[in-house]
Amino acid sequence: MKITTEAGERHVLAVTVDNEAGILAKITGLFSARGYNIESLTVADISADHALSRITIVTSGPPAVIDQIIAQLDRLVPVHSVTDLADGGAHVEREIALVKVAGSGDKRIEALRMADVFRAKVVDTTLSSFIFEITGTSDKVDRFIALMRECGLVEVGRTGVVAIARGAEAV
Amino acid sequence: MTEMSGADMVVQALVDLGVDTVFGYPGGAVLPIYDALFKHPTIKHILVRHEQAATHAAEGYARSTGKPGVVLVTSGPGATNAVTGITDALLDSIPMVVLTGQVPTTLIGTDAFQECDTVGITRHCTKHNYLVMDPDRLGPILHEAFYIATHGRPGPVVIDIPKNVQVATGTYSIPNRIDHKSYRPQVDPDAEAIAAAIAMIAAAERPIFYTGGGVINAGPDASAALRQLVALTGAPVTSTLMGLGAFPADDDQWLGMLGMHGTYEANMAMNRADLIIAVGARFDDRVTGRLDAFSPDSKKIHIDIDRSSINKIVPVDLAVVGDAGRALDALIAAWADKGHKARDLGEWWRRIDGWRATRCLDFPEKKEDGAEIMPQRAVKALFDATRGMDPIITTEVGQHQMWAAQHFHFDSPNRWLTSGGLGTMGYGFPAAVGAQIAHPDRLVICIAGEASLQMNIQEMGTVSQYRLPVKIFILNNQWMGMVRQWQELTYESRYSNSYSDSLPDFVKLADAYGWTGLRIDTLGELADGIQTMLGTPGPVIVDCRVAQLANCFPMIPSGAAHTDMILQPNDIVGTMDDEAKALV
Known part of the structure; x- marks a missing residue:
């Protein structure tokens, strides 16, 4: 007997929650308990009174599973709202990566040249290394990191995706 | 606004919330609350013998009264022992509030004596949980916890209270009104949805109501509304295990329970229907059978308080x-509003009567006095003997549970207490304790299997202590019968570890606890034995020996469709493939 899984599509969910201990565990636990994917997850306090956090989750699944994820998140007591950003039309997504490259000679020059092409900023340098800061979609960050692998990449830190819908409305 | 200790606040909040009974077990980290309870005689504390039993007793109390069950246990093992009952309450949507003691805040995270991460452990088996770090928060949190446990889809809520928070003083406050900032379940159905539903119901040629525990949870009025709507539409009704009692079993429109051990007529009607009206039921795998063959030609309306149950x-x-x-009230109003009349469903009922003619619940048996008792017969005899006594029936989990569901019939809600979702062996006896505490003058019978009963048999002491007249009726076949049945059907009768070896003498055990014990061995002794049980004041345990190898039919085998029911043992052919074996 083979165990098969259904292919899915990528969705970005914006979840507003009470900024209280244990909420993140509750949400990630829901995903692991029900077998949903988390491709990326970011969380930060977003309100002036520190009462609310926004969690951005990139997940994937068939439409029925995505619908179930939203319903399951929505019924958690500390969850205020769940928005599927793909549903509301256009949205923007950004991710930041810090990319450390070490080396000398041509590779060092090539790394700097490509960073310029990608509009990555140099945020730290030594005689033998750079740290680049790159902001963009996950795709763009992926491509930059792939190129840096050829130029002495030693370390990467990524934030994961944050996203927000275009236009004047809030979620 | 009064200054008092955290422990006093907990008890004051329970009083203010109208709690009359707490099921619990003391320990180091809840001693301050127990001391506060000592001074508060209005709250009755029921001392169980194991914390799991406290949670099931609270479920029995809740399910039989409609009020939330309350549990008080200590930290560490007290909390972990409660986890099974908490999960059971989550799966069956039982309102429950569990107060757990915790080590002092200064010791949290140090692996202190009897410390466990209670909020971590219970995070995914509660509807919500709290760790209270400040005594001033106790009042608002307790009130909010009861609100959450009882509003929307009911469920268990855990409040973990460190010992120093119980001892420290603070200000007790009651929120004026619980207006939760994020938890606002929709209770009133949308008018458009109701209008659309009523149009579908009025147009259906082969409708069926499929109802569940949600109707029971919505209160007795919901059961009354269900009866009214069913009468208006003329449609048949079936129900899940959890929904039994919402619709009277002696009504002509009742088809019996559906699903794996449901009736042939209920499952066939679900399969052939052109409209299913699901009310407070969640299309559990035990109900649907093979999904791609589930009611292929029907439109489906799903009424549920939990949006995540839908689709x-x-x-x-x-x-x-x-x-x-x-929702049922709104449907009744809309039906009258639109001036609908019941359609002629004669053709549909003729087909249903054809399925009924298989008499799927019949079973082979010998009739002479010395014959062994068929377990189905034992349940039927118990049902016949208690007619008019309005008994509350609890069950453990297994074959006896299914036989009880098939052969014991209910006319009203809140009389049938069973573990449906989690399927917890050990549920039935403590649930009977909880129901008996809530209804001291009612007849409460736990229909048990000899294996399940042993999972919480220590509660015989609780029953003795509080002089509860609980009756335990054991269908003793000396097997974990449902396990053995599956091994017979799926594993060519390799009975791996399913024999109930080294059983106690239940009659002597009854004697040891100060109960009355009696044993029934043959069909000729059955009726008298039941009468003796009913006529004996105080707790009684009946060891009713039944046919050892009887299996529970009808049955939809694992991975099969509603139309592939096994009606009798000789319907079984061949062995199961791996896909079927892999299903639960």
Whole structure:
């Protein structure tokens, strides 16, 4: 007997929650308990009174599973709202990566040249290394990191995706 | 606004919330609350013998009264022992509030004596949980916890209270009104959805109501509304295990329970229907059988208070989010509003009568006095003997539970207490304790299997202590019968570890606890034995020896469709493939 899984599509969910201990565990636990994917997850306090956090989750699944994820998140007591950003039309997504490259000679020059092409900023340098800061979609960050692998990449830190819908409305 | 200790606040909040009974077990980290209880005689504390039993007793109390069950246990093992009952309450949507003691805040995270991460452990088996770090928060949190446990889809809520928070003083406050900032379940159904539903019901040629525990949870009025709507439409009704009692079993429109051990007529009617009206039921795998063959030609309306239950397993044509009772009331009003009359469903009923003619619940038996008792016969005899006594029936989990569901019939809600979702062996006896505490003058019978009963048999001491007249009726076949049945059907009768070896002498055990014990061995002794049980004051344990190898039919085998029911043992052919074996 083979165990098969259904292919899915990528969705970005914006979840507003009470900024209280244990909420993140509750949400990630829901995903692991029900077998949903988390491709990326970011969380930060977003309100002036520190009462609310926004969690951005990139997940994937068939439409029925995505619908179930939203319903399951929505019924958690500390969850205020769940928005599927793909549903509301256009949205923007950004991710930041810090990319450390070490080396000398041509590779060092090539790394700097490509960073310029990608509009990555140099945020730290030594005689033998750079740290680049790159902001963009996950795709763009992926491509930059792939190129840096050829130029002495030693370390990467990524934030994961944050996203927000275009236009004047809030979620 | 009064200054008092955290422990006093807990007890004051319970008093203010109208709690009359707490099921619990003391320990180091809850001693301050126990001391506060000592001074508060209005709250009755029931001392169980194991914390799991406290949670099931609270479920029995809740399910038989409609009020939330309350549990008080200590930290560490007290809390972990409660986890099974908490999960059971989550799966069966039982309102429950569990107060757990915790080590002092200064020791949290140090692996202190009897410390465990209670909020971590219970995070995914509660509807919500709290760790209270400040005594001033106790009042608002307790009130909010009861609100959450009882509103929307009911469920268990855990409040973990460190010992120093119980001892420290603070200000007790009651929120004026619980207006939760994020938890606002929809109870009133949308009018458009109701209008669409009533149009579908009026147009259906082969409708069927499929009802569940949500109707019971919505209160007795919801059961009354269900009866009214069913009468108006003339449609047949079936129910899940959890929904039994919402619709009277002696009504002509009742088809019996559906699902794996449901009736042939209920499952066939679900399969052939052109409209399913699901009310407070969640299309559990025990109900649907093989999904791609589940009711292929029907439109489906799903009424549920929990949006996440809708389209979770079976995609439906119309979702109605709301309380089952309010939705049923709205449907009745809309039916009258539109001036609908019941359609002629004669052709549909003729087909149903054809399925009924298989008499799927009949079973082979010998009739002479010395014959062994068929377990189905024992349940039927118990039902016949208690007619008019309005008994509350609890069950453990297994074959006896299914036989009870098939052969014991209910006319009213809140009389049938069983573990449906989690299927917890050991549930039935403590649930009977909880129900008996709530209804001291009612007849409460736990229909048990000899294996399940042993999982919480220590509660015989609790029953003795509080002089509860609980009756335990054991269908003793000396097997974990349902396990053995599956091994017979799926594993060519390799009975791996399913024999109930080294059973105690239940009659002597009864004697040891100060109960009355009696044993029934043959069919000729059955009726008298039951009469003796009913006529004996105080707790009674009946060891009713039944046919050892009887199996529970009808049955939809694992991975099969509603139309592939096994009606009798000789319907079984061949062995199961791996796909079927892999299903639960």
